[in-house]
Amino acid sequence: MGSYKNIGTILIPMFIVLLLSLNYMPCKAQLSTTFYDNTCPKALKTIRKSVRDAVASNPRNAALLVRLVFHDCFVQGCDASLLLEGTGSEKASPANDGVLGYEVIDAAKAAVESVCPGVVSCADILAVAARDASVAVKGPSWVVRLGRRDSTTSNAAQAATDLPRGNFNLSQLVSNFRNKGLNTREMVALSGSHTLGQARCTRFRGRIYNNSLPIDSAFATSLRQNCPTTGSDGNLEPLDLVTPNKFDNNYFRNLLTNKGLLISDQVLFNGDSTDSIVNEYARSTSRFKSDFAAAMVKMSEIDPLTGSNGVIRTLCTSAS
Numbered sequence: 001m002g003s004y005k006n007i008g009t010i011l012i013p014m015f016i017v018l019l020l021s022l023n024y025m026p027c028k029a030q031l032s033t034t035f036y037d038n039t040c041p042k043a044l045k046t047i048r049k050s051v052r053d054a055v056a057s058n059p060r061n062a063a064l065l066v067r068l069v070f071h072d073c074f075v076q077g078c079d080a081s082l083l084l085e086g087t088g089s090e091k092a093s094p095a096n097d098g099v100l101g102y103e104v105i106d107a108a109k110a111a112v113e114s115v116c117p118g119v120v121s122c123a124d125i126l127a128v129a130a131r132d133a134s135v136a137v138k139g140p141s142w143v144v145r146l147g148r149r150d151s152t153t154s155n156a157a158q159a160a161t162d163l164p165r166g167n168f169n170l171s172q173l174v175s176n177f178r179n180k181g182l183n184t185r186e187m188v189a190l191s192g193s194h195t196l197g198q199a200r201c202t203r204f205r206g207r208i209y210n211n212s213l214p215i216d217s218a219f220a221t222s223l224r225q226n227c228p229t230t231g232s233d234g235n236l237e238p239l240d241l242v243t244p245n246k247f248d249n250n251y252f253r254n255l256l257t258n259k260g261l262l263i264s265d266q267v268l269f270n271g272d273s274t275d276s277i278v279n280e281y282a283r284s285t286s287r288f289k290s291d292f293a294a295a296m297v298k299m300s301e302i303d304p305l306t307g308s309n310g311v312i313r314t315l316c317t318s319a320s
């Protein structure tokens, strides 16, 4: 009997440790690269074709797709909650005002539904489309683990509190990303997605008139011509004025000469701790690309719904 007791004193704590470790196994452990291999073997090829077509017809679509996964994953995780429509939805929130490209995801979803209905989640399509968009504009590739499921609700209030804004200072950016499990270096690498796409006057006005950050004077003069102190809110300027449709490191090189378009861009190179990271990426495109790819993998695995949580939506815009 004494030996039973001894075995119990060893086995019971072991059993508890096992239970705890199972419990703490993050949901992301359930994502897998082979998730659709049997249920929808054509899923990845189908999404890639949709993305290639969209980027060929308008190169800005690459930027829009890379941005969508960020705005989805920062608000209640990578669950396609951003795509749900309706009053009080994330999509309708001021924090997502100006986010575009939804119709590219809808088209990819329709194409995937036609080959295997009800199988592939909108959340996985967002993650895969961002990767394919990067590749389509000469950016890095990365392996996307799959098996995310879709939420049935979205959270406009969380969109307002959790998404960073273009007038954030460095400490606000650092803590905003840290709240999502991303470190400072990953924040800088991910900001490098501003090598693509455009911003509206209303979002960069504060940078060109009213802030104490250094700004190249010719750059400022030219921006002010297209963005007066009032009005013309929708006028666009490229976030990377050199090569806005190509994934390269010019975004970081622009920061070295005070040509960042947003306050949140230029604060990354303004005499603080992130200067060294910006310098490193400005020197080495390959370093930037490999860090960007790794950070995109991490960002696109924030709190996914997996297993029996969530649903597979038929339409990305609607939960029912």
Ligand code: HEM
Residues within 6 Å of the ligand: 060, 062, 063, 064, 066, 067, 070, 097, 098, 099, 100, 164, 165, 166, 167, 168, 173, 187, 190, 191, 193, 194, 196, 197, 198, 199, 200, 201, 203, 239, 262, 264
């Ligand atoms: C670091 C914090 C960030 C801030 C404060 C920020 C803010 C902004 C703002 C204000 C715009 C212009 C939007 C408009 O005019 O409507 C923009 C555009 C964009 N952002 Fe960010 N962003 C950040 C990080 C990211 C990340 C992590 C990604 C993706 C990985 C991303 C991807 C993009 C892209 C591609 C565009 C251009 C979209 C277009 O052409 O319409 N941004 N961002």
Ligand SMILES: *[C@@H]1O[C@H](CO)[C@@H](O)[C@H](O)[C@H]1NC(C)=O
Residues within 6 Å of the ligand: 169, 170, 171, 172
């Ligand atoms: C950043 O902005 C926050 C909020 O406005 C402010 O409290 C903080 O002092 C600022 N930090 C720096 C370093 O400017």
Ligand SMILES: *[C@@H]1O[C@H](CO)[C@@H](O)[C@H](O)[C@H]1NC(C)=O
Residues within 6 Å of the ligand: 205, 206, 209, 210, 229, 230
């Ligand atoms: C700049 O700031 C001043 C003082 O806060 C304000 O009166 C003015 O409207 C601002 N201008 C722009 C273009 O934002």
